[in-house]
Amino acid sequence: MSDSGKKKPPLVAEKRYGKAPAKKTATKRTAKAKTKAKTAPKRRSAPKRSAKKRNPIVAFFLGIIRWVLRLIWAVVWRVSFVVGVVIALAVSYVYMSLPEVEDLLDGRARGSVTLLDRDERVFAWRGDQFGGAVTADTVSKHLKNAVVATEDKRFYRHFGVSPRGVASAVRINLREGRGPLSGHGGSTITQQTAKLLCLGVEYDASQWDSEAAYVQDCRRGSLWRKVKEAIYAMAMEVKYTKNEILSVYLNRAYMGGGAYGAEAATQRYFGKPAANANPAESAMLAGLLTKPSTLAPTANLGRSQDRAATVLRLMNEQGYLTDEETQYWQDNPAILSEAAEENAGGYFADWVMSTGPEFFTRNTTEDVILKTTFDGRIQQAAEDGLDWVFENKVREGSKAQAAIVVMSADGAVRAMVGGRQTKVSGAFNRAVQAKRQTGSAFKPFVYATALDLGGHYDDRVVDEPYCQSIPGSGQWCPKNYTGKYYGDVTLTFALQNSLNIPAVKVSEKAGREKVRTVAEMFGIESDLAAGPALALGASESSLLEMTGAYAGILNGGSSVTPYGLVELRLLGDDAPLMGTGGGIGERVITDAAARELIWMMEKVVSEGTGGRAKIEGWQVAGKTGTTQAARDAWFIGFTNEYVAGVWMGYDDNTPLTGVTGGGLPAEIWRETMTRVHEGIEPRPLPAFVPKPQSRAPQQRQRQGQGIEGVVNGILQDIFGGR
Structure with missing residues (x-):
């Protein structure tokens, strides 16, 4: 029989290349699966789960919330953008007005006065002391670290303003019962420097009643002032490096005792430059920044040392000092220099x-x-x-x-x-x-007048009850301190025992105006009494x-x-x-009169009222x-x-x-x-040595005549052509 009538399978490429069997197997499996599916009894398919319908009221409110959030976000980012642009413009404007950093280092309104003793050693300071400009690189590293650790530990990481520091300060202020901006300010070193610079406003005597009013205005803490301060600080961060900002701060900060800046303070308290300050001294200086007048070591060294110990602990916590170094310097705190310790003169x-x-x-x-x-x-x-x-x-x-x-x-x-x-x-x-009444301390000028007019230490005067009529006041009757009278006494005896009546008599005979003139010429510039009580020191000096x-x-x-x-x-x-x-x-x-008076005054101490x-x-x-x-x-x-x-x-x-x-x-x-x-x-006084026998005959005749004889003899000498 012929095979022509049979249907031939199509030729496929897979057969030629040896891949057909695999495909065939797959095809057979697929066909088998399909057949099995057709012959298998039909299963009931699971009903589809319908989506859970949300409560319309809830859905409504959720929609509103989503809409509000989208609206807020749309507003916030736009406002933030505008605020950012405004801040950027403000910072740029301030930036353009900032001078070179060198021009900011010495900001005193007045100069300093340094007082040297007779050997040209410093013993006191007055005015605004400024020891010279320093930088963050030239001061001791310990001083630099102490300031940062105490005042602003995030100094090298922020952009001039520390939101975390502000939030912390507000929280502390509220917890302590103050307003959010009262007390702790949370200011960075940059902001403090901006405040020291008064935000670039120079002192003008025509605008402020005093320098103190200007400083008070610069230290105001209102919200608007804080905003301006923050902008100025950010502009400084753009203009200057961190170390330059710190340098300005170290030169302008007041550190007590009239010292402005680290160099002046280190010299003032420790007698050394700021570059040589050790950790204990640096901690003490940094500790002054919060309350310079109260914590100044010249005011209370113990309190200043306690504060320094806290600063040393902060330096340790931030890694500037090891535990061993911290303990050493806490056990050996800073002490004042000899001049500062004496606070002399x-x-x-x-x-x-x-x-x-x-x-x-x-x-x-x-x-x-x-x-x-x-x-x-x-x-x-x-x-x-x-x-x-x-x-x-x-x-x-x-x-x-x-x-x-x-x-x-x-x-x-x-x-x-x-x-x-x-x-x-x-x-x-x-x-x-x-200005106080001088009492008997005035009497040497009474006797100086008499001696200069020709009197002598051994001239005599009678110490007895004495009264004088004072126009408008009546009788004036001086008495000796002891209440006793000593009769006929020498001028030396009267002075060494501070007798009042002889002093008045000598003054009246020599002439009050002459006594007043002598006292004034010796340098007593206060108004001298006009009456006879002049001799007893009734005047003030x-x-x-x-x-x-x-x-x-x-x-x-x-x-x-x-x-x-x-x-x-x-x-x-x-x-x-x-x-x-x-x-x-x-x-x-x-x-000669001065030497004789010195001899009389020596008797006051050796034999009289001044023995002690x-x-x-x-x-x-x-x-x-x-x-x-x-x-x-x-x-x-x-x-x-x-x-x-x-x-x-x-x-x-x-x-x-x-x-x-x-x-x-x-x-x-x-x-x-x-x-x-x-x-x-010891050397003797430049006093004369009494030799009565050497006196001129006419002078010897005056002995025993009292003060009247002294004055009469003087008048004779003057008008007799001598």
Whole structure:
């Protein structure tokens, strides 16, 4: 049979290449599956799950919420964009107005005054002290680290403003019951620097009542001010590097004690440059930044050291110090330099500042150097002497005050204590500012007048009841302090025992106007009493004036102007702008009269009312003084080397109890001058040696005639052509 009638399978390429079997198998499996599916019983298909219908009310509100959120987002990003543009423009505007960083380092409105002692060592500062510009790279790394650790630990990571710091400050303020912007500010170092720069606003005297008002305006903490401060800070971040911003801060920050900037503060407190500050000193300086006046080590060293210990702990927590280093420096806290520890010459420095030209001292815009007559050793002696007497001789709780002035014979003031509280600045200075009755301390000028007119130490005067009619006041009858009368006495005896009646008689015979003239020429510038009580010290004077007048007696009878300023020059200049403002002036009494008066005043100490002022090995001359009702007590005296005056009393004129010039003031004088003369070879006073037989016949005839004979003899000499 023929096969032509059979249907032939189509030829496919797979057969030729050997792939047909695999396909065939797959085809067979598919066909088998289809067959099985057809023969299998028909299953029920699962019903379709219909979508859960949402509550229409919920759906409505969800839609509203989605719409509101989309609206808020649309508004927020647009507003944020606008605010960002405005901030960028504001920052750009401020950026264009910022000066070069070098112009920002010294921002003081006035200059500094540095006071040097007689050996040209710094002992005090006044004004706005600025030690010179420093940078973050030139100061000690410990100081740099301490400031960052204390004031802004994220300083090198933020862009001028720290949102985290602001949020933290707001939280603390609210927790402590204050307003969100009151108290902690969360300011970065950059923001603090912006505030120190007053956001670029310069001080203008025509716009502010004072510099203090300007500073207060710069420190305002309103919300708008904070916004401006943040913009200014961001502009600074764009304009300057981090270290440049820190440099401005380190130069402008006030660190107490009149010191502006790290260099001035390091010199002020530690006597070294800022580059050499160790970790303890750096921590103390950084600790001042929060409350510079309160925490200044010159105000309270212990409190300042406690604050420094906290700063050291912060430095440790931030990795600037190891545990061992932290413990070491906490155990060895910073101490003040010798000059800062002494806080020497507060009263003296204030006085010198008041004597110089105002535009170079109190209101200087320059940095000024004042060389003075101050002697720190003598100042310490005066303070120690005063303290010793009040601790050992005065009842506890006494409010009595005292003042001391020590000077050389030419009027160069070496030390000054204006009150019992010695570590002060700007306090009431009782040595200069207090005008008090001088009492018997005035009597040497009465006898100086008589001696200059030809009288002598052994001329005689009668101490007896004495009255004088005062027009408009009636009878005036002075009495001696003891209430006794001593009859016919010498001038020396009258002075050494401070007898009142002989002093009045001598004054009246010599002439009140002459006595007043002599006192004024010796330097007592206060108004002197017009009546006979002039001789008893009824006039008021300052301790400085009286001590200067006694210096005139010591130097041989020439007037003396007390002075403390030797030389004034500008910082960096060698040539002084002005020199000494005092010293020895014109002659008031003869040298012979001065020597005789010194001899009489030596008897006051060696044999009279001033016995408590004796110094072993030294000749001392002086005079006690006690005013009416013992409201004031004085002792002023001198050795061959120095003159010193002591006043004691109450500020409210309350009478002293059991105190006279020969008592506590003389003891203060002795304790002071004993310390002053330590290590000095004793030398005798420039007094004459009494030789009565050498006097001229006519002078000898005046002996025994009393003061009347003295005056009559003088008149004879004048009008007799002698």
